[in-house]
Amino acid sequence: MPPAKKRARTYDPAKIRTAVIAQFGHVRRAVGALTDDQLALPTRLEGWTVRDLAAHVTMAVETVSRNLDRDEPAKAELTLLDWPFATAARAGDIADGTRDLAEANPDLDALYARTEERLTAHLEAASGERLLAARTGVMTLADYLVTRTVELVVHSDDLNAAVPGLRIPYDRQALAACTRLLADALAVKAPGGSTEVRIPPYAVVQCVEGPRHTRGTPPNVVETDPLTWVRLATGRLAWRDAVAEAKVSASGERADLGGLLPLMG
Template identity: 45%
Template sequence: MPQSFPSPFARRRARRHDPARVRAALTAEVTALRATVATLTCSPAADAILHGPTRLGDWTVRDLVVHLAMGLEALPERLEAPAPTGPVLDLQEWLRGQGELSEDEVRATAGELARATAERAAALADGGPEAVSRYFEEAADRFAEALGPASGRTLVPIRTGAMTVDDFLVTRLLEAVVHADDLAAAVRQAVDSGDRWGSGAPAAAAQVHHEGAAPPLGAGPDAFPHDRQALAAVVRLLADGLAEQAPGGSVEVRVPPFAVVQCVQGPKHTRGTPPNVVETDPLTWIRLATGRLDWEQALREHSVSASGERADLGGVLPVVR
């Protein structure tokens, strides 16, 4: 029997993200971020922690918190912007566009974000940790005020055209979950830093680290109290993005308990146990799909399992950058 090769141009049925669940997940994730930022900025070593490093290049913890606040401000700002005139993209089209960005486009976009973040962080520098905390709280308040009455069908502008509010909120959930994980990693680094920031910083960071709810599924010692539905939505969005950017049926990617997708061009599996399987936990998948974790590193650390000669995602990750 001849092998079946799915067309790489066949459009997958778009997954529907329940708008009410997305809004509830965003509200919960922002609430957890509020608590973390408040604890961090009122600690005795807040200045030292805010000046500490993150895994995002030259960004400090202050820059990261400021960027998180700017991400929340994006909703009210875009709702107040003039009606968009560009093409209306759904989430699949947006994800496909992410995969088609050239290295130059990625660098240019990252540069714009870095400059805007640096300018906002510099404006808050003289106010100390209190100014950072106040800015984040005000941004979260503006976000909450805009979220309630916003119609899901309203179009808002994005870099490449327009998107409905319902779909745009899924991208805000992605931003919140991924950067909350970045913040957790930075706090973990502070806990492990010993005397490098002074004796108060690790203890203060440990206080932030232990605040909140129980660790989420798949979390390590740097756990952030992610909302379960927030994790589920982001895992599924990124899994769908992989299937959109690397279409096919030769590899099955499993992220229990939230997602299973098939991807990568080649012989399509139709029955029994798939010959090529990749499996990992939700947070590891999110880190892989957003470029926080390298595929080879994940294999070395045994945080991902890959069986079968085609079960190599190193060439198709990350999904978004």
């Protein structure tokens, strides 16, 4: 795990709480309208159906409520910028748990309603400084909720990709937080100032060792849109394909990020 030497940017806790609830609501409404045939479709997550993925979204949110129900840990173990690099180790457990949850809850409407009710109630009562014993390590609630924007945005995109015609909207604050956290993770993985990565309108980061840019137009520039960046950072889209399809512009000898991506498996 790369050391999180970069100082994490700050997020407005109230806006992040609202964003998590809003994006979960978008997914809930979309999943509630899916047919059995649509729920049986495959997704780009190997071995997962749409039903499995829909169940997983509730699991990613229910972990907030479940951990708030537990005793508070003594101290934090994980910073926000550590989190993207700590997720791969739990992928197997998460996959098994997802399939079990989907099988045990054929009524997705009821599962989503129960999850949303618990989340809303818990967030009304909990402080952002409250520590949670998450799968990846102990974090503050405020930081953990930022990670939930990544889960919700990424899987909203997965569902949209899996079901023809599905258009789950993206809450602006959720997409912004997701984009920024993954951009900052790149700067942690490849510290430096030779390359500027632009993801308008949400993030600009400096990364990659080499001559540091100080003024004027940087010699190495990468620019893309938020959803393309999210797909690159999470392995949904290969760098070479994004460049070939003109979804990314990259100029300069240090603008090839292919060897640094994905950031999350």
